[in-house]
Amino acid sequence: MKLVTMAAAAALAVGLSGAMAEPVKVGMITTLSGGGAGLGIDVRDGFMLAVKQAGHEDLEVVIEDDQRKPDIAVQLADKMIQSEKVDVLTGIIWSNLAMAVVPAATAQGKFYLSPNAGPSVLAGKGCHPNYFNVAWQNDNLHEAAGAYTNFAGHKNAFILAPNYPAGKDALTGFKRFYKGDLAGEIYTKLGQTDYAAEIAQIRASGADSVFFFLPGGMGISFLKQYKDSGVDLPVVGPAFSFDQGILQAVGDAALGIINTSQWNKDIENPANKAFVEAFQAEYGRLPSLYASQGFDTANLLLSAMEKADVKDADAFRAALEAAEFQSTRGEFKFGPNHHPIQDIYVREVVKEGDVYTNKIIGTALTSHADAYWSDCNM
């Protein structure tokens, strides 16, 4: 756990109209150690870049490491609410940790801005006026992959994901938009590293394409083994297996693979261009979608601070809902359940010089909301 107090020094607030005085304290709980730390580090770096650029006097950020453990996340949330007396919480990467922290936090009157995890419950039946998701609802990227698979003319897809709630959501989301037949549907073991058996099944199934959701190390293993197996079917997946951090570890095995994402570094708008340049200058690496999500979350918060006082919950909420900030994705809009309505792009993995990265080749879904908003009774 690292205490970073950014009581930003004065004198950098050029051109900003003064915010309405009440200082805002933000508690960021994210994963900074262990195997999944890359995502948390990206979110934090993106968030803090925006905070630094704004140079806001009244914004204080406290950052803690949840070590990917739900009980530690709950403990940290308690500490931030009871001890640090934060107004806004953010940062959680994983859906299971989010489910442990968010309902209790919002019930206690705190705002929660999610820069990543978007479980379906919080978009539908469990939605709450204080909960905002700046990234996506978990199913979105998978739905886009399903839509793309149709568009590409594939009719007999083989789909696989790990056997845990996010994995099941992934395949459900894919099937919601995919119209063809399924050559096979497999739930692998969480944390599984050897996919030889699954690849053999793909080979034997007569499928014409493959969709997979295998976050982190699981995806790296699958891609390497898939390339080596000689099964040459087109592969589609969500951006989670193809972000900047993972691509360097997979290498050539990922080239040419199609993935869906709500953001890429080559989206054409001034805010995004500036973000990519600034991130590279500050941290020496290209940003991933997680970094862009962190960046956007901070800017959303800052935009709300311009318009309202965080202590006036209703006004602040309205300011958040208005979402008047320059997003890296261009126009940004919330749906009635506080989840984004946005375009989901189709990207292809390419190599630029020495670096593996993504390039947008099309749009899978435009102005796409999520499937759960009608269950939300806000």
Place this chain on the structure above:
Amino acid sequence: MSLILLIEQVLNGLQFGIMLFLMAAGLTLIFGVMGLINLAHGSLYMIGAFCAAAVAAATGSFVLGLIAALAGAAIAGALVELVVIRRLYDKDHLDQVLATFALILIFSEGTRWIFGSFPLFLDVPDFLSGPVTLPGGIEYPLYRLTLIVVGLLVALGLYLLISKTRLGVQIRAGENDREMIAALGIDIAKLYTIVFALGAALAGLSGALVGAIQSVQVGMGEPVLILAFVVIVIGGIGSIKGALIGAILVGLTDTLGGIFLPELLKLFFDPSTATSIGSSLASMAIYILMAAVLVLRPAGLFGARA
């Protein structure tokens, strides 16, 4: 379910098992000869993979990377033995568990400190990549076949070492009666360091070989560690033969169980539920196997009877 698919799955199970054997062999040697439970064995696996990735990235040669893995893991093992493990032989299993657990923490975060939080790149060399066609029309990745061959060669090498060399005699004697061989004038300290370094090298080799087709990241050794323990328990502690047979059993159970259990359940349930339940049963299958073996043979298949 065609015959070709079945044979391919059996090969997969075999390959998985043989890679486990490399881990388990080191573990069972260390426990058999030194009576030490080594939870840090998974960290040595990880160190091997990281050494291989670092050297392969720097030199462009996979083979050099493998050599680096062997050397790196062996050196790390020897160092750890000299500094920490040496003091644990006289203590009971509990202290050994705690001390080696502490080593896991140190190695994991230390690796993250040196190499960063993102996974490293390690790839199969070109001359070993791609599939080959086996008799019967089965296409199987060449690299996985290589792994099976390497593993079997190592098993053969270990067998020769244990049964035909002087070191092997000392090891076998040490497994039988530690105090006696000390009394007979054999340098126990050196023997233990060699055995530990050998076990570490095997783990490091396994890590490097497997890391090429999986993900080289911090914590990669822990799931394998648990499985390796399961293997040596099933096989009987101290027995290399037991480790090989146990490893193949576990590999086949895991692979075939993961494929066939869902298929079996599809007869009774709808596909989605069947795959869910089948996948969970498959995860539990190895542990159920181990529990069953222990209930029937409390010292493992080839372990010394009490």
Place this chain on the structure above:
Amino acid sequence: MIRETHVNALTLLALVAIPAWALYADEPFTITLMTRAAIFAIAAIGLNIALGIGGLVSLGHAVFFGIGGYAMGILAHHAQTYTALAEWPFLIEGTKSMPVIWLVAVCLSALAALIIGALSLRTTGVYFIMITLAFGQMFFFFAISWAEYGGEDGLSIYVRNGFPGLNTLAPIQFYGLCLALLVIVLLFAWKLSRSPFGLALNAARQAPMRVETVGLDPMRLKLIAFVISGVITGLAGALFADLNRFVSPTMFSWQLSGEIIIFIILGGVGRLFGPVIGALAFVALEHWLGGLSDYWHIYLGLLLLVVVLFGRGGLIGMLSGREAVHD
């Protein structure tokens, strides 16, 4: 050197004084931390009965912790969603009453411990360690795949369960409850170690064959100890779930089993207050070391190594200067 009984008394004092100060200084988070330590202490005292007295190194004790936790989670979940748990053969509804939940947690843990113990005690030494680990893993994977209760995502319980006469949402009141339970469990453990059963168990650990010649059955003694230990750890699990208002399969993980063992060794194996001091020390380290660096696990590992290699008899041993427990 401080006598062990004095160390124990100081610990009890700290358990009362620190939260009292926190209440006065308006630091509710410190009370939450103390509650966490107290619950871990209860879990570890449970294990210490099997491990310290009985010599049974169970690397799967988190299984009972998880059973207790899920007992609470499932019952409270059904209560807060107003659905029945089962309708056949008779209507079972959820409940949010702590005493009922504890009773259920205790009974389920006892049943599980009986079965797991009966099967595992056929083995000894490292085989025993491994088979207990196997059972832990089985429950872990089972919980992950049990989608109805959240699977890997776990279950959130929005409001803490109720105890008659207390406002359990107030940190100090919940802490008081946990402290009371901790004291009861400590008293029980102390009486047990001095009772004929405890002495026989101790003997069975040191010299099983002699115990048999006297006419006692070491296997039966160990099984009873295992069940008692499972029950206490199960109770701790239910409390832990209430503290976090959350249960998840990680409560079954082998890393947690390892941590419970660490509490005991850190404090001092077989010593009455060993688990308590170990749990307090661990929670404190977890909290403070994290401030040093992102890589604080390294410092934790080094510290644990030092305690194991050079500290004789854990923290209590180091403080009171005696290596082994003497009655």
